[in-house]
Amino acid sequence: RRTWRARSSPTSTPTARSPTRAPSPPIKRLRAFHIIESTEPCLLSCPQDITREAWVLTDEAKGYAAGGSREVHLVAAIPPEGASRAALKEEFGDVVFDIARKAAAKNKWIRFERGIVLRTVEDTTDEMQELLKRVENGEVVPDLIKELKRRKLVTKEKVIWYSLKKGPEFVVKRKTLATDVTREHLKSGDWKDLEFKDYNYEAQGQPIAIGYSQPLLEVREAIQNIFLEMGFSEMPTNMFVESSFWNFDALFQPQQHPARDSHDTFFLKAPATTTQLPDDYLEKVKQVHQSGGYGSKGYGYDWKRDEAEKNLLRTHTTAVSARMLYKLAQEEHFAPNS
C-alpha cells in the first residue's frame, strides 16, 4: 500500500530529494483521492499529477547501509592465518558466504590457497556501504546503479505527487451538505443551518405500484357516453344465450339464410331449445315470413317453429333490440321516455 506524504507547506513543489514527513499521520491513498474530490472547490483548484520515479534501497540494502556490507564482514572474520571455506560457510551460511566471497574476490580482498581463504589486505574501505548511503540520501548514481540492480539492492519506486493549494472557498472547518430534510432536523431546529447537496434531476423517481383499467373497456365507456349524452337508455344485454326466434325470425331473417348456418352461428347442445315463446307474436312472425303482411311480400316458404326454438349464442345485440321493441309494443301508449 502506498501512503501519502503531505508536505507541510501547501504551496511548495516536490523535489527528488527526500520529502519531509508531514506532521499529520499518513493517510491511505484512496481516502486521499476522496478528500481531494469532495473538497473541490473548497480546498483545491489545481490538483496536478506529478509522477517521479526514484531508486530506493531494498531491506537487505538498508541493512548493509546501516551496518556495513557482507564482504567487509567476511574479510573481518578471516584471522591472519586464514580460515577454511567450511568454517566460514558455517559462520555466515552458504548463501551469504557465496555472495560475500564473490564480492570480496572482485575487490581483491581475499585469495584462496589450498582451500583456505586468506586476507590480502589489512583494512577494507566499505565502498558498498558508502554507495548505499548515498543512494539512500537520494543521490543519483547512473553508472553504478546497474550493479546495484543486479545485486538486487535497489528497486524503482514510483512516486506520485499532488500539488494542492487553497481554493476559492477554503474554510478551515468543513461543512457537510445535507441530502434530505429529516424529522430530526425539524425537531432540533437544525433546519435553519441546512445547506443541501444538489439533486440529480436526471435520475428516475421510484416506480410506484398502480392498478390498471382495461383499455378496450375504456373505449367502450367512451362510446357508451356518446349515446348517453344523446339521451339513449342502455338496454340490458346480459343474456348470452338466445333463441333463434328473437335472434333471427323476429328480425325477419329467413330460416334458410346462410347466417343461420352452423358455420356462422354457435348453436347449443345444452340448453338446446327455448319452448317459451310469445305465441300470438310468434304466429304473426310466422305469417309475415310465409306470406307477408304489414306491407311486406314475405318470403314465400314454409316457416318451421322448431327452427325458431333452437338456442344459440347471440350473434348480434339486435336480438336484444327485438325483445325491447316487443316489450315497448305492449305498452298502452308509446312515447319517448315513457
Added chain:
Amino acid sequence: APTCLSKPPLSAFTSSGSPAVLARLPGSRVPPPANNTAPQPPLAMPTVSVGRDRLFAALGRVYTQDEFEALCFDFGIELDDVTTEKAIIRKEKHLEEDVEADGDDEVIYKIEVAANRYDLLCLEGLARSLRIFTGSEATPIFKIASIPRGSMLQMHVRPQTSQIRPYVVCAVLRGVTFAEVRYNSFIDLQDKLHQNICRKRTLVAIGTHDLDTLQGPFSYEALPPQEINFIPLKQEQTFRADALMDFYRSDMKLKKFLHIIENSPVYPVIYDSNRTVLSLPPIINGAHSAITLKTRNVFIECTATDLTKANIVLNTMVAMFSEYCENKFEVEPVEVVSHDGSTAIYPDLSCYKMEVSLSDIVGPIGISLDETQVISLLNKMQLQADLCSSNREPCISVSVPPTRSDVLHARDLAEDVAIAYGYNNVPKSKPKSMTIGGRQPLNRFSDKIRAEVARAGYMEVLTFVLTSHEENFDMLNRTDDGNKAVIIANPRTSEFEVVRSSLMSCLLKTLKHNIDHPRPIKIFEVGDVVSLDTSRDVGASNNRRLAALYCNSNSGFEEIMGLVDRIVKIVRAPHINFGQTYYVPSSEPEFFTKRQCKIVMSDGKQVGYLGIVHAEVC
C-alpha cells in the same frame, strides 16, 4: 399456489406462487362436422368478374378507373379488384411473377354486389342496370311469347319427386346466338346462382339444354338409382346413377353436391319423350342435350325444394339472357303438369305491383321530393313508377320487375330512392324530441366496483367468454354434473366448447400466459358467467361476477382478504347486508383445505369465496 375467490356477485382470487407450473392446455382441434366439406369462408358479398373492355362496350362509353369507381359507389356496388385472367391463373397455381401462364392480359374488374341482387351477377345484368341507372336505357319489359296452351311444351311431374325434390319450373329461350363470351357468361351465372340463392344447389338446381336435341313432352321423375342410365356431361360412356355417385366422389367440383340425393331411395331425373336423360338434378346434366356455341334454342329447367326461390332463379336466368333471343326480351313458356292434375305456366314474369304514399317513401329517408322526382329516381333503379290515381295524399304506384325480387316492402322502395338520390346528399338532422339517457343499474354498479378494484392496485383483464370443457371443470378440480354449464353444439375448436361458468379459470389462464411478469401479479375481471337456469325462457342466464387473483412468492391470503374487506365496506349497508363477520370456512376442491373460506351475507347466503389455489389446479 394462487388463492381464489368467486361467486355472485363478488368474487376475488388470490394466488401465491411457487414458480407456477400451470397445466398444459390441450391444443386439439375438433374436426369439422362430417356432412360438410372444408370450413366455409366468412359470409362475404358476392363478387362478379367482368372483362373491363367488354363492360365499357356494353355501357356505351369508356371510363377511367376513378370515374367507374365513382359510378359504382353511387349505384351501391364496389369495384373490389382489378386484375387479368393471367394473374388469376397465376395465383391459383401459385406461380411466380415472371413465369409464363395461361390466360390473356384482358383486364378484369371484380365487382362486389349485394347478396340479394341476383340481377347483378353477370355482365349482362350489371351493364343493363348501370345503363338504366345512368339514364341511357329504359327498364326492359319482359314478355311471354304468345303460344296457344295446347302447343306449349309440357313438363309432367311424377309423384315420387315429392320425396326428394318436389318442384320444377321451366322456360325456353328461342333463337339465341351464343358467341363464346356469351356462353361463358351463361355458365358463370348458373354457377353464381348455385352458390348464392340456391344454397349450393340444395334449394334449387339449374339445368340448361339444347332444345333441338330433345323431344317434348318432358317428365320429371324420381327413380331408384339402379334404374337410371345415361351418358353424363363430359363423359363418353354410360353410367348407372349409383355408380355415377361413386365416380364423382373424387371430382373436386361435384363431390360436394352428392350428399343432397345420394342416401335417398329415389334420385330425381328428367327425361324427354324418347327417354333421353336431360339431367340428374342437382348433380349433372346429360351429355346428349349439352349446349354448344351452335345452340339456337335453350331449354331451362330448375328443380327445387323451395318453389319461390326456383321462380326467382328461373326468372333471373331468362331475364339476363333473353336479350340474346331472336325476339329480344321474349321468353317462351312451358306448362308444368303436376301429378295431381294441376297445371302452372312458367316462367312467371309478372311484376309485383305496389302502391305507396309519397310520404312513406321520402319520410323515412328525411328528404323532401315531389312525386315526379321520386318517380324518376325509382325508374333509375329499374322500378317502374307512375303517379297513382289516389285522391287522398300523393301516391306512387310501382311495378317491380322480376329482376328485383329483393323488393318486398315499401321500405325497399325508400332504400332505392335514397341510393338514387345519393346517401351523401341526405341532410343530417337532430332528433325532434328530447330524451333522457340512462345506464342499466347493474352496469353502473359493475363500473364502480371495477374502479374500486383498480384503485386497489389490480390490473383489469378481459378474457374469453368461451372456454374448453377441461379448463372449466377438470382443471379446477370440479366435475360437470350436466346441470351447470352451457355447452356449444358445434364448437370450432376445443378451446370454445362451453360457456364459462366461473371467472377463475379465465384468470388462471391469463396468469399462465404471463407467468414471467414481475411479482406481485394482481389481476381482476368483472364479467358475466353463464349457467343453466330453468326459470328463464331460454333455459340459461348470465351472472355478473368479480374475480381477483394475487400471485407472489408468498401466498398472500391476507392480501385478498384485504381486498374483500374493502369491497364489503363499500357495498355494505344500507345496500347489502353483511354482518360483523362474513367469512365462514369452506371446502371447495379448487383450494387447499383449511386455506379457504366463503363470504356470506347476514342471512347466511353465500356471495363469494376465496382461498389459496390448490397445487393440482396450478
